[in-house]
Amino acid sequence: MAARTHPTARQRRLGAELRKLREKAGMTATAAGALLGGNQARISNIETGRVPISADRVRTLACNYDCADEALIDALAAMTGGRTRHWWEEYRGILPPGMLDLAELEHHAVELRTAQTSSLPGLLQTVDHARVVFQQGVPALPPPEIEHRVSLRIKRQAVLYRQDPVPYTAIIHEAALRMQFGGAAITKAQLKHLLEMSERDNVTVAVIPFTAGAHPGSGQTVLYARGPVPQLDTVQLDQSHGPTLLDTEAQLAKYRTVLDRLRALALSPKASQNFLHAIAREL
Structure with missing residues (x-):
């Protein structure tokens, strides 16, 4: 071969x-x-x-x-995959490989958990919100690449809608919810989308309010992808140079603990929905 x-x-x-x-x-x-x-x-x-x-x-x-x-x-x-060619391959050579690796990781995961402080999870973003996020790139991205990135991000969301949707828990800090990416109208539409997604059986949205105080992993975006067996679990961290993947047992154990502690600090799903409604009413 x-x-x-x-x-x-x-x-x-x-x-x-x-x-x-x-x-x-x-x-x-x-x-x-x-x-x-x-x-x-x-x-x-x-x-x-x-x-x-x-x-x-x-x-x-x-x-x-x-x-x-x-x-x-x-x-x-x-994992050998045979000769299967997945949808994200159409972006190969157009977008950074790390973005495609993330799509592949999410596609094959049997459960996803994420915690975010200053940004919203990509799998829960609207098209307009995602576009504003990519427009903030440094150095500035050309418009065609921004649209390719938006397209990839939205297509990744299929894991939440497919016939066997992946169970997904998003722990989101209040700071991320209050950042008005693109202004009040886009933010309000984004909050409405979060609420709609939180109603899905496979999606849990848990908000950490400012009043929760200090917490582990402040400022860091963490994604924990559970594999078909524990040895194949993976942690993905967002870095300025692109996503970093971790898979040693010590690293996996650390971030399981971080996510468990963050989930314990967060509001219940119902209280989180009420919190989202309250923020949206302020816009």
């Missing part, structure tokens, strides 16, 4: 998980390569996501690595 020039985050993660299994088994890359009729270089390229691997070969490696976790093996086999 031809080598990939730019493997996706999901492809790199598959390779990284296979490397973990090999190292846990105490097997060298050379010995692992021989299992597939190749050499050390082939395994190295698989483990960096540069060379594709089939589901059958994932199972072959897992068997020889003495991995008895069938749920993990099935999840890794599913």
Whole structure:
């Protein structure tokens, strides 16, 4: 198979998980390569996501690595993806790869939790709000790229509407709700949209009011994507240079705790809806 020039985050993660299994088994890359009729270089390229691997070969490696976790093996086999081309690939080469990795992460997650202090979750933004957000980019983005970014953001929201919608919890600080991106009219429409989304069975909106005081992770945007097995959970952090993905157990445990503490500080879903209504009435 031809080598990939730019493997996706999901492809790199598959390779990284296979490397973990090999190292846990105490097997060298050379010995692992021989299992597939190749050499050390082939395994190295698989483990960096540069060379594709089939589901059958994932199972072959897992068997020889003495991995008895069938749920993990099935999840890794599913990550090979075959020749499936997903909708976000149409943006490849047009938008930064990190934005496409986020769409891919959300698409495959079995549950999503996010906490945001100074901005609203992308999956809950209106078109007008999203456009204003991207217009604030530094350096300024050209209009066509702004529209591509808006389009990608809105299409990502399909995970909340599809036949098997992902369970989604959004913990939003009052500061983000009161920022008038684009003025009062756009803000009011955005708050109305948040209220409508909060009525969906799979969506929970929880507001942290100013009166809640100090809290962990102030100013940081956190997304926790639960995978089909705990070993494949992922945390995404927004950084000025783009999204950062974390997946070590220590990092995952840290952000599960952060999100749990933030959820405990937030209002109940019903009280959050009332809070949103009150802010909208002030506009």
